[in-house]
Amino acid sequence: MGEIKDFECTYDNSAGISSEVTGGLGLEFPDAYMHQETMSRLSKALKEHDGASFCELPFCHTVEAEALGGIINYGNDKTGPRAKEYICNSPEELLKLPEIDFSQGRIHEVLLVCKALREQGEHVVLQVSGPFTILNVLIDARYVFKGMRKKPELMKEVFWKLGNEILKFMKEAQDYGADMISYADSSGGVNILGPKMAGQVVEDFTYEFLKKARAELGKETLLLLCPKTTFALLGTGKAVLSDVSLTGPMEYGKACAEVIGKVDLVGQMCIKNVHYTLENGKIKEVKLL
Amino acid sequence: MAKSKEELLAKLAECVVEMEEEEAEETAREYLEAGYPAFDGIMHGLVEGMNKASQLYEDEEYFVTDVLLCSDAMYAGLDVLRPHLPEEGEAKKKGVIGVVEGDTHDIGKNLVKIMMETAGFDMIDLGRDVPLQKFVDTAREQNAELICMSTLMTTTMGGMETVIHLLEEEQLRDKVKVMIGGGPISQKYADKIGADGYSQNAVEAVKLAKRLLSIA
Numbered sequence: 001m002g003e004i005k006d007f008e009c010t011y012d013n014s015a016g017i018s019s020e021v022t023g024g025l026g027l028e029f030p031d032a033y034m035h036q037e038t039m040s041r042l043s044k045a046l047k048e049h050d051g052a053s054f055c056e057l058p059f060c061h062t063v064e065a066e067a068l069g070g071i072i073n074y075g076n077d078k079t080g081p082r083a084k085e086y087i088c089n090s091p092e093e094l095l096k097l098p099e100i101d102f103s104q105g106r107i108h109e110v111l112l113v114c115k116a117l118r119e120q121g122e123h124v125v126l127q128v129s130g131p132f133t134i135l136n137v138l139i140d141a142r143y144v145f146k147g148m149r150k151k152p153e154l155m156k157e158v159f160w161k162l163g164n165e166i167l168k169f170m171k172e173a174q175d176y177g178a179d180m181i182s183y184a185d186s187s188g189g190v191n192i193l194g195p196k197m198a199g200q201v202v203e204d205f206t207y208e209f210l211k212k213a214r215a216e217l218g219k220e221t222l223l224l225l226c227p228k229t230t231f232a233l234l235g236t237g238k239a240v241l242s243d244v245s246l247t248g249p250m251e252y253g254k255a256c257a258e259v260i261g262k263v264d265l266v267g268q269m270c271i272k273n274v275h276y277t278l279e280n281g282k283i284k285e286v287k288l289l
Numbered sequence: 290m291a292k293s294k295e296e297l298l299a300k301l302a303e304c305v306v307e308m309e310e311e312e313a314e315e316t317a318r319e320y321l322e323a324g325y326p327a328f329d330g331i332m333h334g335l336v337e338g339m340n341k342a343s344q345l346y347e348d349e350e351y352f353v354t355d356v357l358l359c360s361d362a363m364y365a366g367l368d369v370l371r372p373h374l375p376e377e378g379e380a381k382k383k384g385v386i387g388v389v390e391g392d393t394h395d396i397g398k399n400l401v402k403i404m405m406e407t408a409g410f411d412m413i414d415l416g417r418d419v420p421l422q423k424f425v426d427t428a429r430e431q432n433a434e435l436i437c438m439s440t441l442m443t444t445t446m447g448g449m450e451t452v453i454h455l456l457e458e459e460q461l462r463d464k465v466k467v468m469i470g471g472g473p474i475s476q477k478y479a480d481k482i483g484a485d486g487y488s489q490n491a492v493e494a495v496k497l498a499k500r501l502l503s504i505a
Contacts, residue, residue, distance in 0.1 A: 141396050194355065
């Protein structure tokens with residue numbers, strides 16, 4: 001097995017929600033984060049502000065966790081929704097959480113926005129969180145790490161419980177028109193877990209999960225990986241990169257849109273780095289082995 | 290046969306390094322029952338173990354998750370030994386620590402807190418998603434000499450600068466050193482907002498705090 005490299009998040013990219021973006025929209029916060037119509041306006045404003053070629057959704061990493069029962073602080077015009085307090089104290093409690101009901105709540109509104117934006121001709125990148133990011137809302141991270149060390153089989157069950165919900169979310173999003181889905185789990189990066197545990201997560205979960213996601217989504221929806229996940233796959237020998245020619249040099253977001261239907265998986269750059277340009281006119285496909 | 294003090298101290302340290310929380314607790318009890326002083330048990334047993342864990346972290350043999358579990362073992366032992374400490378002598382340097390408002394990623398912050406406490410600082414942990422004014426209020430109320438802030442998110446970094454401005458407005462800036470860290474933070478950013486220092490990880494944070502407060 002090779003070495004898992006880390007991809008360092010930087011701040012020279014989309015800054016997300018800020019008063020610069022929200023000012024002048026006449027929206028009420030945090031109400032705007034909860035309803036289809038306002039989320040749609042917010043997503044478009046963010047796209048415009050960043051000069052991006054696509055709309056991003058949602059504006060936080062709490063939607064999945066909330067749908068599983070997590071308690072959320074909805075934030076304001078400066079900062080988006082985030083976790084409020086933990087609802088679980090053990091892996092056993094996590095396993096008892098209910099399945100997600102996609103027909104109600106904020107997660108349903110997010111799906112409706114996907115549909116509305118696509119109908120308006122926008123490319124939509126739905127940002128889906130991985131298990132560590134979801135767990136960050138539900139339980140203190142130390143219980144997760146302790147579980148991974150002392151009860152690895154139980155934690156594997158937890159990952160798959162969440163993984164199956166994420167797969168359903170991706171499929172729903174596809175049905176609602178999302179043409180790009182990004183998958184990120186930066187809370188479970190090698191910088192936090194260390195190489196051994198990060199490798200174990202790929203073996204126990206990520207690799208199989210992404211294979212299933214690809215099989216479920218088919219060609220019509222492109223899956224974008226956070227580079228931390230890409231590096232974890234490459235470092236564990238579970239994937240390789242392969243160059244795919246574009247019509248010319250272009251920004252990464254535009255390149256992703258161009259290869260929808262032609263490529264299954266990309267992930268060489270953070271999608272929030274909106275002006276990252278592929279000068280050589282090639283994008284790297286991530287091929288699962 | 291009863292174990293010697295040295296054996297028990299070594300065992301306490303080992304429990305921390307090996308992340309054995311329950312064993313650390315049991316060994317701490319055994320140590321007290323044998324009549325040895327709590328202070329030595331903490332400093333030459335538990336803290337010694339945590340220092341070894343820090344070294345392993347610095348050598349990249351241990352990672353964040355390992356150190357957090359080591360600290361669980363240390364705190365389990367501390368809970369047993371601490372009530373048996375004599376009245377405190379010299380006051381410890383106080384620091385306020387927290388994740389800035391808007392962000393809930395607290396793994397790094399917890400790690401810095403653990404390392405700072407191990408190094409002898411009295412850390413007041415405000416937790417995560419901390420209202421910016423609270424850093425300043427707590428520093429003033431507790432006479433803290435240090436504020437440590439972290440964030441993993443680009444959207445909340447600006448809060449750190451706000452805290453510095455709030456300290457200036459309340460004429461506290463000269464009395465409190467400000468240290469920052471977290472995923473998107475850099476020395477460049479620290480310089481830009483006028484923080485006293487940036488550290489890349491928890492071990493460096495302790496060195497920086499000592500340097501800023503002129504502690505040998």
